[in-house]
Amino acid sequence: MNNYDIDLIKKYIEKSKQEEAIKKYKEGYPVQYLIGNVDFFGNKIIVNEKVLIPRFETEYLVDDTLKLLKKYNFINPKTLDIGTGSGCISIALKKNIKCEVTAVDISRDALEVAKKNAEINNVEINFVKQAIEDFSSFGNFDVIISNPPYISMKEKIDPKTKHEPHNALYSNEDGTYFYRVILEKAIDILAKKSIIAFEIGDKQGSKVIKMAKELFPKANIEIKKDLNDFERYIYIINK
Structure with missing residues (x-):
């Protein structure tokens, strides 16, 4: 039991409901x-069981992407957030750079939460309910950013995540299915100068890099570690 979490419950939940909440x-x-709700990149993000709880590691995905957009002089980039969930990534980008964002998710319930989050954070985002496999009709984008489900179906369910939507956590093909599909679709929907930004599982770096090199042989590919020294982020830069 985390005393900090107990303090949060006492601070944000009315007194008559605290005992049940602590239980x-x-x-x-x-x-x-x-x-x-949670804080993500300085923004208030509503969360419930319909959406994955944003992790602090994902803030680094956003931060790195913003730095790359500045480094390579992207102007008002058209951005596609795949598997948006709560909308936290899209909102963080919109709050920090002028850009057009389309955020997609297969879950209608998740999109309803994301729309509320966009509203309370006063940003305009184009939300679309669509499966990853159906992206060929989207047109050109300058940026694809995604923290897709990447836990292998073969792994045991972590008790800590049992209340979160499993379709936002678990994936086929040793957890790399969605990376493969996104990269294959990206060929048809990315502009010549573009960036793909992924958050990955800590054992998936070499597999995802191999996929990226096969499909984008001329791209610069960067892999970065998280604060726990695990490979966590991949950036594919097409100049």
Whole structure:
């Protein structure tokens, strides 16, 4: 039990409901769902069981992407956020750079949460319900950013994530299915000068890089580690 989480419950949940909330927390229910929101990149993001809880690691994905857009002089980049969930990535980008963002997810419930988050953060985002496999009709984008489901179906379900939507966590092909599909679709929908930014599982770096090199042989590919020294981010830069 985390005393900091208990303090959050006492701070944000009305007194008459605190005892029940603490009981649920002790049984493994995420404090973020109990409170109903999290901070992501300085923005308030509503969360419930319909969306994955944003992780602090993903803030680095956003930060790195913003730096790359500045480094390579992208102006008002058309951006595609694949598997948007709560919309936290799209909102963070819109808040920090002038860009056009299309955010897609297969879950209608997740998109409803994302739309609320865009509204409370006062940003305009084009939300679309669509499967990753159906992206050929989207037109050209300068940026694709995604933190897709990347936990292998073969792995045991982590008790800490049992309340989160499993379709936002688990994937086929040792967890790399969505990277392969996104990269294959990206060939048809990316502008010549473009960036693909991925968050990956800590054992998937070599597999995803191999896919990227096969499909984008002329691209610069960067892999970065998270604060725990795990390979966590891949950036594919087409100049």
